[in-house]
Amino acid sequence: MLIVDVEKRLGEFTVAAKFEAADGVTALFGPSGSGKTSIVNMVAGLVTPDRGRILCNGTLLFDSAGVNLPPHRRHIGYVFQDGRLFPHMTVAQNLDYGRRMYRLTHDAAAQARIVKVLDIGHLLARRPGKLSGGERQRVAIGRALLLQPLLLLLDEPLASLDAARKREIFPYLMRLRDEAVPMIYVSHHAAEVKRIASTVVRIEDGRVIGVGGSEIIDTADADALG
Amino acid sequence: MFSLTPDEWTAVLLSLRIAAVATVVALPFGIAIAWLLARKDFWGKALVDGLVHLPLVLPPVVTGYLLLIWFGRRGVIGSFLADTFGIVFSFRWTGAALACGVMGFPLLVRAIRLSIEAVDAKLEDASRTLGASPFRVFVTVTLPLALPGIIAGMVLCFAKALGEFGATITFVSNIPGETQTISAAIYTYLQVPGGDAPAARLVIVAIIISLIALVSSEWLARRAGTRLHGG
Numbered sequence: 001m002l003i004v005d006v007e008k009r010l011g012e013f014t015v016a017a018k019f020e021a022a023d024g025v026t027a028l029f030g031p032s033g034s035g036k037t038s039i040v041n042m043v044a045g046l047v048t049p050d051r052g053r054i055l056c057n058g059t060l061l062f063d064s065a066g067v068n069l070p071p072h073r074r075h076i077g078y079v080f081q082d083g084r085l086f087p088h089m090t091v092a093q094n095l096d097y098g099r100r101m102y103r104l105t106h107d108a109a110a111q112a113r114i115v116k117v118l119d120i121g122h123l124l125a126r127r128p129g130k131l132s133g134g135e136r137q138r139v140a141i142g143r144a145l146l147l148q149p150l151l152l153l154l155d156e157p158l159a160s161l162d163a164a165r166k167r168e169i170f171p172y173l174m175r176l177r178d179e180a181v182p183m184i185y186v187s188h189h190a191a192e193v194k195r196i197a198s199t200v201v202r203i204e205d206g207r208v209i210g211v212g213g214s215e216i217i218d219t220a221d222a223d224a225l226g
Numbered sequence: 227m228f229s230l231t232p233d234e235w236t237a238v239l240l241s242l243r244i245a246a247v248a249t250v251v252a253l254p255f256g257i258a259i260a261w262l263l264a265r266k267d268f269w270g271k272a273l274v275d276g277l278v279h280l281p282l283v284l285p286p287v288v289t290g291y292l293l294l295i296w297f298g299r300r301g302v303i304g305s306f307l308a309d310t311f312g313i314v315f316s317f318r319w320t321g322a323a324l325a326c327g328v329m330g331f332p333l334l335v336r337a338i339r340l341s342i343e344a345v346d347a348k349l350e351d352a353s354r355t356l357g358a359s360p361f362r363v364f365v366t367v368t369l370p371l372a373l374p375g376i377i378a379g380m381v382l383c384f385a386k387a388l389g390e391f392g393a394t395i396t397f398v399s400n401i402p403g404e405t406q407t408i409s410a411a412i413y414t415y416l417q418v419p420g421g422d423a424p425a426a427r428l429v430i431v432a433i434i435i436s437l438i439a440l441v442s443s444e445w446l447a448r449r450a451g452t453r454l455h456g457g
């Protein structure tokens with residue numbers, strides 16, 4: 001369970017968002033520039049809110065009264081829009097990075113399962129520079145999952161891919177729902193959100209304008225944005 | 227083939243030792259300062275930046291004189307280091323290494339700073355979300371990605387140290403076998419009749435060493451580059 005109630009001024013733009021995300025997939029849905037990425041950056045700890053609080057599974061991550069857990073102690077997986085694999089490491093080293101940094105014991109079974117789910121076994125010895133966009137994004141998802149996160153943030157994980165690559169990755173994302181890690185899925189793509197999300201949080205101009213099931217995305221949205 | 231006399235060999239080997247020690251000892255300080263300048267905003271940053279670059283623009287003799295005042299036997303820092311750690315600089319090769327390190331420092335910091343600035347901060351963010359503390363972000367992401375620039379900085383510093391003349395001779399004089407580097411030896415030979423031949427030999431050696439340093443740094447940086455971005 002994630003509880004977010006934050007305010008952050010970014011130049012002329014202010015994000016003031018309040019919502020709760022239960023287990024399952026919660027989508028932050030809204031147009032580009034509406035502040036969705038800023039919100040997940042605050043959840044991850046990469047951006048510090050001006051005011052408010054963030055709780056994850058009962059643990060206080062941030063409170064303007066004086067709590068601010070640094071990102072490396074939050075145990076929150078983050079899949080960025082642009083992958084951000086480490087170019088100087090192999091795919092296998094990228095996948096193992098979170099486990100090493102969090103000093104988790106090596107769980108060969110978990111690793112083998114995730115490698116299988118994402119179908120990246122044949123890439124392990126390669127370097128990110130030699131991967132296609134879709135392969136890179138699958139490795140990024142695996143890397144975030146292998147740190148055994150309490151919560152997985154996915155920021156427009158398909159946005160940098162062309163239509164064919166999107167169709168390639170989407171089934172993997174759907175399979176992730178079975179991994180039992182709660183997910184926050186950021187997207188401006190109505191069709192994507194309708195298919196994957198159990199809860200939808202609509203964001204506009206830095207504010208939450210509606211929370212509900214996928215029915216709150218109407219066909220007009222799907223036409224306009226999809 | 228030409229051969230060097232024992233005295234000339236002494237000057238060459240001493241130069242190499244002084245330049246190598248100066249570069250290796252300056253490196254950790256150079257990386258720390260370069261990182262601060264590249265990634266942090268703090269009060270007095272412009273001042274630190276200016277101080278680091280000062281040896282580049284000051285007359286070397288002035289730098290040597292300041293070293294003499296501060297690091298000489300009666301200097302504030304010099305007497306402290308001598309009494310506490312037994313490290314003596316004045317008229318020793320260690321003093322020459324200090325002078326060379328100070329003169330090469332701006333070049334070292336500059337190259338490393340540029341390469342750290344070129345490391346994508348988004349990768350550092352990714353590493354933080356994967357559980358890396360700031361120190362481990364630096365060691366596992368920033369440093370390896372900045373490696374080509376670090377190598378370039380070390381070669382520049384080494385080359386500068388090898389050719390340093392003014393600050394060294396002012397600080398620790400020109401003592402054969404102790405502080406007389408290739409440059410100082412060439413200068414000395416040119417002051418005496420018949421010194422042209424040994425001076426010419428040392429000039430050739432200086433050119434060869436500089437070429438080797440340049441070519442090997444190019445090769446190392448290229449290797450580091452392909453390791454980072456290719457196969």
